[in-house]
Amino acid sequence: MRSRTGLTVRTFAPDQAAARPPVLLVHGFGSHGNRDWVETGIARALAAAGRVVIVPDLRGHGDSPAPLAADEVAAPAHVTDLVAVLDEAGADTFDVVGYSLGARLAWELPKTAPGRLRRAVLGGLSPVEPFEAVDVAALHRAVAGGAEPADPFTAAIAGMVRAHGARAAGLALCVEGLRSTPFTPRTWAGRTPPVFVVGKDDAMTRGIEQVVDLLDGAELVTVPGDHLEVLAGAAFRRTVLEVLAG
Structure with a gap:
């Protein structure tokens, strides 16, 4: 469906809802929500665990509209779009899983939507x-x-x-x-430190330990695969489910 932002948003509702907030899934650059989260089975696995799942296509990606100017797709504009999608869904609190660019944008969400983010999984995040x-x-x-x-x-x-x-x-x-x-990581504005997930062979995430070390209590999980392989892997999906079940 189209949100009021104009973005295409897919929503997956569970048969029986768990006592947990909705999960926002944010895809990577040059990809889209269906490829990163639906085709990999992550969206449906979360729905099967009782979660409402919100899967937008970022502006300029997938079935969402193309930008007319660069400022429409600077990081703050993307994050504003994501918060608007959450607002439209009535998500007063939420969890987020972001991959690559999606993780970079998820980093900003606690500052833009203060007090609303519960747990975050940041996958494939480049430290620069x-x-x-x-x-x-x-x-x-x-x-x-x-x-x-x-x-x-x-x-x-x-x-x-x-x-x-x-x-x-x-x-x-x-x-x-x-x-x-x-991306200039400094302090994390969320209530709970994020869990970082990187592929063992992912050159794009080299040096991520420097970001993890900035945050007391943050966790780094290494799973098999390179930058393109991690999302489809069982280890990444299992980590997401375990972290968000807490």
Whole structure:
């Protein structure tokens, strides 16, 4: 369904509700809610455990509308969208599971929705902002059919973005917006420290221990797989269910 924000939101209701708040699932960059949470079985596993599950597509992703400007998809704008989705669902309190970009946005939720977040699982989180190294002007030129970026990293991002066809221009704006509001982890504003989950072979999460060490009581769980494999793995799904059952 479409929320008042314009985002596409899928909601999964349990047959018998548990005495726990709804769970917000936030997907990664270039993905969408169906791919990260429905196809992997995580959304339905949570619903089977008695949880209402809220699965939005971020702006510029999946079936949600494309942005017209980078400030619509900077990190604060994404987080504002997520809080609006929670408000529309009547979720006075909630749990959150975010993966990759979704984890980076979930980090901001306790500050934007103070006192409402119960538990958080942050999967595949990079300790630095990967898009800070992107040459945004070169990226936009390449996505529009211009010259290939000279910088290898920007060229790789351009190739990944172009693979999304009609969604490419919007995703390039997402890169620009996120680059303008880089991830700078400091204090965690939630009541309960998050649980971090990373893949044993995930190069994108190297150095995550520095973020975990910032937070008293935070836990780091390592599961099999690289950045793309973790979500579909039984170990990640089991960790999510165990953490949110507490």
